[in-house]
Amino acid sequence: xxxxxxxxxxxxxxxxxxxxxxxxxxxxxxxxxxxxxxxxxxxxxxxxxxxxxxxxxxxxxxxxxxxxxxxxxxxxxxxxxxxxxxxxxxxxxxxxxxxxxxxxxxxxxxxxxxxxxxxxxxxxxxxxxxxxxxxxxxxxxxxxxxxxxxxxxxxxxxxxxxxxxxxxxxxxxxxxxxxxxxxxxxxxxxxxxxxxxxxxxxxxxxxxxxxxxxxxxxxxxxxxxxxxxxxxxxxxxxxxxxxxxxx
Amino acid sequence: xxxxxxxxxxxxxxxxxxxxxxxxxxxxxxxxxxxxxxxxxxxxxxxxxxxxxxxxxxxxxxxxxxxxxxxxxxxxxxxxxxxxxxxxxxxxxxxxxxxxxxxxxxxxxxxxxxxxxxxxxxxxxxxxxxxxxxxxxxxxxxxxxxxxxxxxxxxxxxxxxxxxxxxxxxxxxxxxxxxxxxxxxxxxxxxxxxxxxxxxxxxxxxxxxxxxxxxxxxxxxxxxxxxxxxxxxxxxxxxxxxxxxxxxxxxxxxxxxxxxxxxxxxxxxxxxxxxxxxxxxxxxxxxxxxxxxxxxxxxxxxxxxxxxxxxxxxxxxxxxxxxxxxxxxxxxxxxxxxxxxxxxxxxxxxxxxxxxx
Numbered sequence: 001x002x003x004x005x006x007x008x009x010x011x012x013x014x015x016x017x018x019x020x021x022x023x024x025x026x027x028x029x030x031x032x033x034x035x036x037x038x039x040x041x042x043x044x045x046x047x048x049x050x051x052x053x054x055x056x057x058x059x060x061x062x063x064x065x066x067x068x069x070x071x072x073x074x075x076x077x078x079x080x081x082x083x084x085x086x087x088x089x090x091x092x093x094x095x096x097x098x099x100x101x102x103x104x105x106x107x108x109x110x111x112x113x114x115x116x117x118x119x120x121x122x123x124x125x126x127x128x129x130x131x132x133x134x135x136x137x138x139x140x141x142x143x144x145x146x147x148x149x150x151x152x153x154x155x156x157x158x159x160x161x162x163x164x165x166x167x168x169x170x171x172x173x174x175x176x177x178x179x180x181x182x183x184x185x186x187x188x189x190x191x192x193x194x195x196x197x198x199x200x201x202x203x204x205x206x207x208x209x210x211x212x213x214x215x216x217x218x219x220x221x222x223x224x225x226x227x228x229x230x231x232x233x234x235x236x237x238x239x240x241x242x243x244x245x246x247x
Numbered sequence: 248x249x250x251x252x253x254x255x256x257x258x259x260x261x262x263x264x265x266x267x268x269x270x271x272x273x274x275x276x277x278x279x280x281x282x283x284x285x286x287x288x289x290x291x292x293x294x295x296x297x298x299x300x301x302x303x304x305x306x307x308x309x310x311x312x313x314x315x316x317x318x319x320x321x322x323x324x325x326x327x328x329x330x331x332x333x334x335x336x337x338x339x340x341x342x343x344x345x346x347x348x349x350x351x352x353x354x355x356x357x358x359x360x361x362x363x364x365x366x367x368x369x370x371x372x373x374x375x376x377x378x379x380x381x382x383x384x385x386x387x388x389x390x391x392x393x394x395x396x397x398x399x400x401x402x403x404x405x406x407x408x409x410x411x412x413x414x415x416x417x418x419x420x421x422x423x424x425x426x427x428x429x430x431x432x433x434x435x436x437x438x439x440x441x442x443x444x445x446x447x448x449x450x451x452x453x454x455x456x457x458x459x460x461x462x463x464x465x466x467x468x469x470x471x472x473x474x475x476x477x478x479x480x481x482x483x484x485x486x487x488x489x490x491x492x493x494x495x496x497x498x499x500x501x502x503x504x505x506x507x508x509x510x511x512x513x514x515x516x517x518x519x520x521x522x523x524x525x526x527x528x529x530x531x532x533x534x535x536x537x538x539x540x541x542x543x544x545x546x547x548x549x550x551x552x553x554x555x556x557x558x559x560x561x562x563x564x565x566x567x568x569x570x571x572x573x574x575x576x577x578x579x580x581x582x583x584x585x586x587x588x589x590x591x592x593x594x595x596x597x598x599x600x601x602x603x604x
Contacts, residue, residue, distance in 0.1 A: 058490055058494065083496045099483060103483075
């Protein structure tokens with residue numbers, strides 16, 4: 001794979017605005033990233049999922065620009081955006097209950113010929129999925145469901161994979177697997193944007209962490225810095241102080 | 248905090264709710280048992296008589312039920328396929344059914360070279376099959392045109408789509424009346440299957456079994472298509488979560504078009520079977536829209552298994568009510584359809600195999 005051109009970021013978002021009906025959730029959001037792992041952290045209701053949905057075209061933006069490798073993607077249909085190279089691992093996995101594990105992957109197999117990620121490669125990455133090929137999507141454990149959701153996204157052989165709360169509700173060993181997968185993807189030149197509530201998981205997946213507050217990206221920290229500074233955590237993430245009592 | 252205080256009443260409320268939830272199921276089980284006992288032993292004074300005394304009538308009624316269910320399944324499977332994937336209640340489904348019937352009758356007349364009083368003996372298997380494919384083909388193309396012209400740019404606007412297709416049924420009904428006239432017409436079965444079997448001393452037409460055979464064939468082919476092919480997997484995935492399918496880079500518009508084509512083709516096959524079985528006339532379109540609706544409401548919208556189960560239940564009620572209601576009440580047999588609907592919806596509000604949209 002050719003190294004990313006340093007002058008042009010892989011993903012560039014400028015002045016992005018989006019929302020539901022009259023209520024604006026994202027307001028003039030800017031950021032850019034290369035072929036790296038970037039985390040987005042923030043409290044509940046700050047617009048993290050809305051940002052993901054907007055990036056992949058599930059929610060059409062009302063303003064601003066989204067560029068992937070220079071190509072304008074804002075306002076395009078989800079299938080076009082996926083085709084252009086953004087894959088999505090949504091919150092709650094959104095597997096298809098009617099399909100088996102095998103069918104989730106077979107459905108996309110035709111597009112993966114001679115590409116890096118094929119159903120066989122996904123089974124190699126997640127041997128536990130291979131054991132459960134014939135099981136329905138709904139009969140899997142939470143960890144297996146997440147592996148399938150990631151595997152399904154891998155089959156798009158995308159330039160960027162957007163993951164919304166991948167560690168949600170998962171056992172620590174499964175989170176380890178996911179962290180490992182993110183690192184491998186970045187090593188292979190694939191960018192990963194991870195939205196997380198769980199700061200520890202987020203920091204292990206990505207060094208660069210953007211903090212989202214009320215529909216904007218307010219600050220950028222390194223993972224180590226965020227972990228070391230309780231004042232930042234309580235200010236931006238609602239961890240510690242009065243919020244801790246609610247957990 | 249005060250969970251210990253709250254636990255008592257919460258538990259008894261949960262228990263009461265659980266009992267309430269089971270009640271309709273128990274009531275239905277009781278009702279089914281009562282009906283079975285009635286049909287088996289008690290049904291004197293009915294057109295058919297108790298099954299234990301007149302097993303022939305009973306068998307014929309069972310055959311009537313399954314064969315009619317076959318016809319229902321062919322018509323409703325296309326309807327449920329289109330609805331399940333596209334959330335479009337295609338109100339023109341009945342019109343496509345009738346259109347295919349009329350086209351097939353025309354083609355058959357010109358193939359046999361006779362337009363009235365065609366004898367089954369003069370109709371070869373091809374004189375039935377070719378018109379059937381022609382009629383269903385026209386229905387398929389008409390369905391695709393409706394989808395492309397009116398529905399595809401109204402994706403997600405269910406009410407608009409329903410109203411548009413309903414308006415189309417009115418227009419199509421008038422146009423068909425102008426073109427094909429107001430008299431009932433019949434598609435003639437091929438002579439090779441126009442025979443009777445003897446079932447426990449009762450004569451039973453082979454053509455009805457032929458309908459069942461076509462229905463089974465359609466069911467198997469549809470099942471293979473949906474489970475073994477990439478398109479089928481995408482369709483099932485689309486029934487579950489349309490947006491996520493698009494997020495995987497799949498052009499769902501193309502899948503919609505294929506689904507509409509197949510669904511309309513099935514409406515056409517149903518129409519030709521129906522025209523051979525009971526004739527085609529103005530009003531047949533509305534009847535079959537209603538039949539398809541009832542079947543998929545019972546079975547659950549968007550489920551092939553549901554369409555099969557719904558067809559069987561509906562076919563059973565339609566065949567058994569006139570035979571086993573007391574003779575002076577036979578006239579009310581049609582009401583039993585609605586009883587069935589009410590019962591099913593009481594236990595499973597989304598239909599037997601349905602899921603909330």
